[in-house]
Amino acid sequence: MTVGIATAVWGGIVVLFGSGLLGLVYKGFDRKLAAHMQGRIGPPLRQPFYDVTKLMIKENIVPDHAVTWLFNGMPVVSLAAVATILFYLPLGGFAPLFSGYGDLILVLYLLAVPALAMIIGGFAAGSPYATVGAQREMVMLMSYEFPLAITLVSVAWRLATILPGAHTFSLAVIAAHPLWGMVGPLGVIGLVLLLISLLVVTPAELSKIPFDIPEAETEIAGGLLAEYSGRNLAMFYLADAVKMIVMSALVVALFIPYGIAAPLGLAGALGAFIDALFFLVKIFVVIFFTVIVVRVGFARLKVDQVARLFWLPMTAMALLGMIFLALDRIL
Amino acid sequence: MNAINTGFGIWSPVVWTLLFLGVLGIGFWIWGAGRKDYKKNSDQTKPFLAGNEEPDPARLHVSGDHLYWGMTAGLRAYYDRIREWHTGVLSDYFAWFIGVLAVVFIVIGLLR
Numbered sequence: 001m002t003v004g005i006a007t008a009v010w011g012g013i014v015v016l017f018g019s020g021l022l023g024l025v026y027k028g029f030d031r032k033l034a035a036h037m038q039g040r041i042g043p044p045l046r047q048p049f050y051d052v053t054k055l056m057i058k059e060n061i062v063p064d065h066a067v068t069w070l071f072n073g074m075p076v077v078s079l080a081a082v083a084t085i086l087f088y089l090p091l092g093g094f095a096p097l098f099s100g101y102g103d104l105i106l107v108l109y110l111l112a113v114p115a116l117a118m119i120i121g122g123f124a125a126g127s128p129y130a131t132v133g134a135q136r137e138m139v140m141l142m143s144y145e146f147p148l149a150i151t152l153v154s155v156a157w158r159l160a161t162i163l164p165g166a167h168t169f170s171l172a173v174i175a176a177h178p179l180w181g182m183v184g185p186l187g188v189i190g191l192v193l194l195l196i197s198l199l200v201v202t203p204a205e206l207s208k209i210p211f212d213i214p215e216a217e218t219e220i221a222g223g224l225l226a227e228y229s230g231r232n233l234a235m236f237y238l239a240d241a242v243k244m245i246v247m248s249a250l251v252v253a254l255f256i257p258y259g260i261a262a263p264l265g266l267a268g269a270l271g272a273f274i275d276a277l278f279f280l281v282k283i284f285v286v287i288f289f290t291v292i293v294v295r296v297g298f299a300r301l302k303v304d305q306v307a308r309l310f311w312l313p314m315t316a317m318a319l320l321g322m323i324f325l326a327l328d329r330i331l
Numbered sequence: 332m333n334a335i336n337t338g339f340g341i342w343s344p345v346v347w348t349l350l351f352l353g354v355l356g357i358g359f360w361i362w363g364a365g366r367k368d369y370k371k372n373s374d375q376t377k378p379f380l381a382g383n384e385e386p387d388p389a390r391l392h393v394s395g396d397h398l399y400w401g402m403t404a405g406l407r408a409y410y411d412r413i414r415e416w417h418t419g420v421l422s423d424y425f426a427w428f429i430g431v432l433a434v435v436f437i438v439i440g441l442l443r
Contacts, residue, residue, distance in 0.1 A: 012350075012353070016354065016357065055365070056364065056365040056366065057365070057366050058366060059366060059368060059369040059370070059375075060365060060366060060367060060368075060369055061369040061375050061376060062369065062376065063376055063377070063378050064376045064377060064378070065378065075362070076355060076358040076359055076362050077355070077358075079354075079358045080351055080354040080355040080357075080358045081351070083354045083358075084347065084350050084351050084354055087350055098346060098350070100334070100341065101334060101341070101342065101343040101346040101347070102341070102342040102343065102346070102347060103340035103341055103342055104340065105340055105342070106342045106347065125378070126378065127378035128378065128385075128386070129378070130378075135397060135398050135400070135401075136401060138398060139398075139399070139400075139401035139402050140401075142402060143401075143402070143405075156339070156340075157442075160339055165338075167338075167339060167340060167341055168339055168340075169337075169339050169340030169341075170340065170341065227378060229369075230365060230366055230369070231362050231364075231365025231366065231367075232362075234362075234365060235358065235361075235362055238361075302401075303400075303401030303404075303405070304400075304401045304402075304404035304405035305405065306401065306405070307401050307402045307404070307405030307406060308405035308406060311405070311406055312406075326442055329442075
């Protein structure tokens with residue numbers, strides 16, 4: 001599948017800026033709803049926009065021992081890396097803008113780049129707290145990558161056994177062929193286990209409680225972000241907002257790619273509009289249950305607990321899901 | 332545009348590189364719109380250590396043990412066992428490699 005230059009440019013601009021704005025709106029909901037759950041009023045929904053605006057006019061301090069070009073460059077690299085994933089994801093009921101140029105494996109690799117940029121930025125800060133935070137981020141990355149990879153590959157592999165010859169690692173193909181109705185009872189059990197695994201990985205990817213150990217404000221004063229301020233911190237803030245959209249869009253594409261326009265008998269522009277709105281609802285539901293509820297209800301884990309959690313129970317769960325999918329195919 | 336097609340998946344390094352550079356450009360454009368200055372050689376450029384004295388940077392060397400601490404502490408039972416098998420004999424490592432590769436091929440063969 002190819003894409004015209006005009007479509008690529010305009011579509012790209014809409015996807016980039018739309019997702020950035022949407023990410024900030026959802027951050028506002030996150031803070032507001034978390035506050036209500038804790039019996040607080042919370043900031044206004046537009047607070048994340050104020051935060052970014054204020055950070056852009058604050059001093060951009062570079063610590064004495066920092067490697068300046070890495071310290072300044074990594075926030076932008078982080079934002080750029082996470083934003084490019086958007087081009088390969090189905091968004092708003094539409095196929096990925098560049099679906100013919102990248103697939104699930106590329107998305108899996110790109111998801112690691114923002115974390116790597118944060119690690120490099122943390123080490124480049126030359127500060128003890130930032131170094132500890134960067135070390136923790138690295139252990140986190142090594143911990144959740146394995147169950148994440150098992151989940152993504154299992155779904156694509158099972159689809160490949162059903163649709164031989166199709167590009168089953170393409171997210172457009174995966175989103176167009178939800179597996180739930182194409183597998184037997186064992187396959188459904190496998191998919192449920194893989195979905196749970198991905199839902200647990202999501203807050204870890206986003207460094208949210210209980211997996212916010214690289215930042216851990218009350219313990220290491222922001223960790224790898226401790227020395228960041230001004231426009232550099234604004235870039236990491238934006239990258240975090242976009243990554244929230246990316247992760248939830250990935251969950252939606254793999255496990256809940258359904259629209260409501262067709263069942264309601266709606267077609268054309270109205271149907272596309274309704275499906276786009278429904279997509280926003282699905283994104284919100286994923287964020288609500290994987291970020292907001294979890295961060296209000298849980299305390300922060302220690303880094304060794306995270307390594308154990310992802311390498312033992314979560315990897316076992318993802319492998320079990322894969323085995324169920326394999327049994328579903330064999331039996 | 333130079334897309335690598337495996338039959339199952341596809342990706343184009345050229346397109347990704349162009350996209351990444353484009354988005355990086357937009358990122359630097361937004362970043363460039365922010366405030367650039369700060370008070371150099373003032374207290375604000377000293378690393379934040381909650382009021383504690385900053386240690387000598389030469390003493391802040393981060394070793395591999397430090398980097399992997401969370402991993403080795405979390406999976407201590409596994410690492411304690413695996414260290415016993417870590418003989419340092421090259422032929423032992425080849426045997427492990429071939430053994431694991433054989434298991435992988437058997438699993439792939441069963442699933443195909």
